[in-house]
Amino acid sequence: MTGPTKPINPRGTKYDRVEFPVFEFPVVGKARYNYTTGEALGRFLAGLKEGKILGTYCNKCGRVFVPPRMYCSYCFREVDGWVEARDEGVVNTAVMSYISATRARLERPVAVGVIKLDVPGYQFDDHFFPGLMHYICGASEDDVKSMKIFGARVKARWKPPEQRTGSITDIECFEVARP
């Protein structure tokens, strides 16, 4: 079944970064965005400032949304109301980052993961659940690498009220609960 190799003599030229001149164009000034928080996330951020994790629910399909939406994206109808999630939950997945956002090597690795939150009066399977990405504190490299951290109970460590700004970073991290 073997015929001629395609593609034949693919063209393109590799260049050496030292020898070939490049035209560098830096971003001029300080481009910044002002993102609209919107209806649902606006209220969610206000809740964080008060030390609450808020979500919305849809009575038709029974889903609870954290982060909240003002509409159920599955039933395509307005949500039926707001619920308060506990600031506790279990680790659904976790990783250990050794690099920064710019891919620089970090001095100390940080653990991050997805926290599946508890909402009183509701049960969730793994298929769809209220969940947030956040830092996990109090977890060693081994806890993450051995996957012992999966399923562990964690609780939000909040910033002091006067330092909160209405941001996801009002929660410093989710701390592993030690028995």
Place this chain on the structure above:
Amino acid sequence: MTSRNINFKHRVAVVSAGMTLFRSRMLETPQELAWLAAKQALDEAGLTLKDIDCVVIGSAPDAFDGVHMKGEYLAEGAGGIHKPTIRVFVGGATGVFVPIAAWWHVASGLCKKVLVVAEEKMSHAAKPHTQYVFRYIWDPIVEKPLNPNLIWIFAMEMHRYMYKCGVKKEDIALVSVKNKRNACGHPSAQLCMPNITVDDVLKSEVLVWPVQLLDISPTSDGAVALVLASEEEARRITDTPVWIKGVGWTLDTTHWTNRDLAYPEYVRRAAEMAYRMAGIDNPRKQIDVAEPYDPFDYKELHHMEGLGLARKCEAPVLTREGVTQRDGDLPINPSGGLLGVGNPIAAAGLMKVAEIFWQIRGEAGARQVKKPVYTGLAQAWGDLMQAGTVIVMGI
């Protein structure tokens, strides 16, 4: 939930393909790369630009090339001047979405011959690192303030998959080893590592555990092009057209923290749509060769399961047993995939479609799989675990 929308007027064939080298830094501009691939595809079909009715361009985030409205920018190099031209864009899934969009141009009867071009140049975004431009795919309000790196999300998905399926890193590294070795047969390949071992992967730099440097495809520049034609035109152009038998695409929610990352729903739904159109009810038996999207080694396993080429959690077993080798019972990424040939995002996806075209025509040379190929599949995935695109081709 599967799409019932399989009504179309014309059968559609791929009649030729062209491809540039994949390299980390190329001399050519994005437009020049697009032209090189497009010209090759036209020449192979014995056509000139005059014969082309419509042009479909694919390219992933504008931020890589550092040029906004990249479709318009690329149009000249892609042969799109004074023609109905459109750019499609679904992140990493773009590469397989370009021939899908071209397919509906022809299947609907709107165009008879379409030039399909995908290009990416990742090396322009040089400072502080190519990684940094991925910052803008995160949710600006609940995720970006945490200062994420793109690899976080894939590490989280990989670790969840490992946890749920009990997969060891050694088994996942086998994919990287297989693909980087397979790439040695590819004339365009960026990484050919004939002697790479599982140990090399496990000892490479840890970026975001469990993801290490050799678990990831390289950043690349490159372009790929195809010519698609209606049945009547295809029979005039070539004696061996390769038919597009089924296409499928889906989008899941960007709220990825609300769902289980262990299984790729977005691929399953796209595959169901494509299989229904192609009349496939047992993909494991009916697909002879597949090129699932492999920007990370675990992704090949994950996507095999989503495509129904393996049962849930079974893909690592098939890999360990050698089933997915080029001479195996179900060859997966015999080209070397993104891990070996390289990952110029949109071009890498279209490369997979071109590879299936060459495999079915028996033109893949050293990469040709050992068994006869009647039906092949290419798939790509993109964004925050959400976009899935699948194409099934055959004789």
